[in-house]
Amino acid sequence: TGTKALEYKAKRDFETGTxxxxxPDWREDKDHIQCCYMDNRLGVYxxxxxxxxxxxxxxxFSTWEEHGGGSVQYLQRYLHKKYKIQQALISDISWISDGxxxxxxxxxxxxxxxxxxxxxxxxxIEIAQKNKCTFQLEVEGSGGSDAGALQMCENPWDWCFVGAAEENVHTPDEKVHKKDIEGMIKLYQVLMREL
Incomplete structure (x- = not known):
């Protein structure tokens, strides 16, 4: 997964809880973009x-997921009651892995x-195939996002996590391929039109 141990190396003191x-150290070449917080940056982009x-x-935008959640429950309730929405796509990242x-x-x-x-x-999957969108399938045994809140709310929604894959997740060196970013945007545009 590329995860490294993190430690504070500076000499100055700071209060507990700071x-x-x-x-940020933005790096970009012909094929990749690399920086910290690419998961949130890419989801919002x-x-x-x-x-x-x-x-x-x-x-x-429900980024509370990064520190324990809480926003999705009331956002889901509002969207369900006001607009009768019952399905979601979760715009986040996945991890580079064997598959x-x-x-x-x-x-x-x-x-x-x-x-x-x-x-x-x-x-x-059928919509992606019909529109000739390139994609990969993933089956994980762990991990998660705001999907848990959507699935367990009083009005459960259909949901699917769809996103580009990155390396070095949750480090200062998160790395994503530009083709996967472009493919993610194209796939979302198609899915939001046809779902």
Whole structure:
């Protein structure tokens, strides 16, 4: 997974509970973009690009997932009651692994620590294939996102995690292939139009 042990190396003291973040070091070459927080940056970038062409749908920024969640429950309730929305795509990243490679398209996750409804996943795969979108399939036994909150709310939704894969997850050196970013945006535009 590329995860390294992290430690504070500076000499100055700070109070217990002080929030620390990685210092951004943006690196870009012909094929890759690398920096800290690429998971959140890419999820938001994808949503903003999709917003440029979106006709019917809602884009929700619920980044509390990174520190324990809580926002999705009330956002889901509001969207369900006000707009009758009952399905979601979760714009986040996946991990480079034995079965997930760079430049092979965004990942459609068939399961993580939770299992989305198979008919919804099949519908997403069919739409991607029909529109000739490149993608990879992933089956994980752990991990998660805001899907747990959607699945366990009072009005459960269909959901699917769809995102580009990255290396060095949750480090200052998160790395994503540009083709996978482009593929993620294209796939989301198609899915938001046809779901």
């Amino acid at each position: 929030e620390l973040t990685f210092k 994808n949503a903003l690009k999709v917003a440029e062409t979106l006709k019917d749908g809602a884009i929700v 997930v490679k760079y430049a092979k398209g965004p990942v459609i996750s068939m399961r993580d620590s939770l299992i989305p409804r198979r008919s919804y996943i099949n519908k997403i």
